[in-house]
Amino acid sequence: MKTVGIIGWRGMVGSVLLERFRQENDLEGVDVHFFSTSQAGQPGPDLGGGAPLLDANSADQLAQMDILISCQGGDYTKEIHPQLRASGWEGAWIDAASSLRMMPDSCVILDPVNRPLIDQALQDGIRDFIGGNCTVSLMLMALQGLFDAGYVQWVSSSTYQSASGAGARNMIELCKQFQDLGNAAAAQPAATALELDRSLQQRLQDPSFPQEAFGAPLAASLIPWIDRAMPGGQTREEWKGMAECNRIIGREENPVPVDGTCVRVGSMRCHAQAFTIKLTRNVLLDEAEALIRDANDWVELIPNEKEDTLQRLSPAAVSGGLTVPIGRLRSSLLEPNMLHAFSVGDQLLWGAAEPLRRMLLILLERI
Numbered sequence: 039m040k041t042v043g044i045i046g047w048r049g050m051v052g053s054v055l056l057e058r059f060r061q062e063n064d065l066e067g068v069d070v071h072f073f074s075t076s077q078a079g080q081p082g083p084d085l086g087g088g089a090p091l092l093d094a095n096s097a098d099q100l101a102q103m104d105i106l107i108s109c110q111g112g113d114y115t116k117e118i119h120p121q122l123r124a125s126g127w128e129g130a131w132i133d134a135a136s137s138l139r140m141m142p143d144s145c146v147i148l149d150p151v152n153r154p155l156i157d158q159a160l161q162d163g164i165r166d167f168i169g170g171n172c173t174v175s176l177m178l179m180a181l182q183g184l185f186d187a188g189y190v191q192w193v194s195s196s197t198y199q200s201a202s203g204a205g206a207r208n209m210i211e212l213c214k215q216f217q218d219l220g221n222a223a224a225a226q227p228a229a230t231a232l233e234l235d236r237s238l239q240q241r242l243q244d245p246s247f248p249q250e251a252f253g254a255p256l257a258a259s260l261i262p263w264i265d266r267a268m269p270g271g272q273t274r275e276e277w278k279g280m281a282e283c284n285r286i287i288g289r290e291e292n293p294v295p296v297d298g299t300c301v302r303v304g305s306m307r308c309h310a311q312a313f314t315i316k317l318t319r320n321v322l323l324d325e326a327e328a329l330i331r332d333a334n335d336w337v338e339l340i341p342n343e344k345e346d347t348l349q350r351l352s353p354a355a356v357s358g359g360l361t362v363p364i365g366r367l368r369s370s371l372l373e374p375n376m377l378h379a380f381s382v383g384d385q386l387l388w389g390a391a392e393p394l395r396r397m398l399l400i401l402l403e404r405i
């Protein structure tokens with residue numbers, strides 16, 4: 039029986055991963071152990087029979103596992119992964135963090151899109167399998183049909199990313215911000231819209247408004263900056279669009295340009311993106327629709343109609359589900375051979391936990 043260690047199960051990605059394991063009963067017959075950086079010795083989750091948590095900072099304890107899954111974060115990976123490999127540990131490392139994604143001896147996993155590359159990596163003896171950036175993975179799930187057909191000359195993706203993309207602490211802070219604004223509104227039941235706007239604006243600009251995690255108000259506002267600055271004016275989240283997309287589809291030598299602006303918005307869960315897609319040739323809208331619709335089992339083409347869009351193409355409609363709807367698909371007025379589209383997907387599922395979960399199943403079948 040293979041031993042599997044799970045680190046970071048308490049965080050957003052980790053809790054969604056555990057939820058998926060429970061739903062699919064994936065861990066039956068697996069000897070699973072849970073680790074923590076902060077709670078070693080305390081009782082672990084039911085999936086591990088409540089056994090005491092192991093120490094995620096102990097390379098010795100980690101090295102007892104055949105497979106490790108980390109949802110703990112990039113700093114943790116940077117610290118512990120080199121120690122483990124240096125100690126001679128030859129197990130498989132599956133990770134949600136970005137630290138190892140661009141390493142030459144890692145494979146970025148999104149199996150509905152790049153299963154042949156994953157199989158090749160396994161054959162080549164690769165042992166580090168890293169989930170892709172959430173918006174990039176969701177873009178590829180939505181546009182796979184056009185990429186597979188070789189029809190994408192470039193993509194501009196402007197994102198609308200939810201609070202949960204920044205982790206559990208940030209989600210809790212967004213709720214506190216909503217509550218703060220709700221309290222300010224409730225204090226003036228008879229106020230006009232303009233009066234309400236003024237008092238909410240006052241709260242948003244008050245230094246006591248909760249914003250420790252985000253560094254700025256997100257509720258009733260937005261933040262057009264995610265992650266750190268990169269040379270050339272991009273943020274790192276924007277930089278990942280092109281770098282990771284081409285790594286996932288195996289086109290690093292001949293990359294498809296991808297660029298756009300990444301924006302944090304006040305949705306709780308699910309990232310949305312508006313695409314402008316320059317095509318390599320003239321493609322009829324019907325053909326583009328068929329390619330998109332048939333590319334994988336999870337993409338769902340939403341008719342470009344108001345009612346369908348309101349009902350099916352929003353974080354409120356999509357959150358917690360594995361489907362990746364794409365709609366508002368139309369030809370552009372800007373240039374010939376250009377499309378516009380809009381997609382929403384649960385970034386904690388296809389953008390994080392689901393590729394990790396499926397990679398574990400692939401490994402359990404093989405080793």
Ligand code: NAP
Binds near residue numbers: 390
């Ligand atoms: P997170 O929610 O901040 O959790 C990470 C760790 O923080 C937990 O495992 C836990 O570790 C600790 N923690 C501290 N306070 C906590 C609290 N109040 N609730 C829960 N956990 C708390 O991070 P995450 O969003 O899951 O992200 C993990 C990694 O996945 C990151 O590298 C991230 O970049 C990547 N990722 C995230 C997403 C996303 O949508 N969130 C998508 C793709 C990739 P201990 O139990 O050891 O204390």
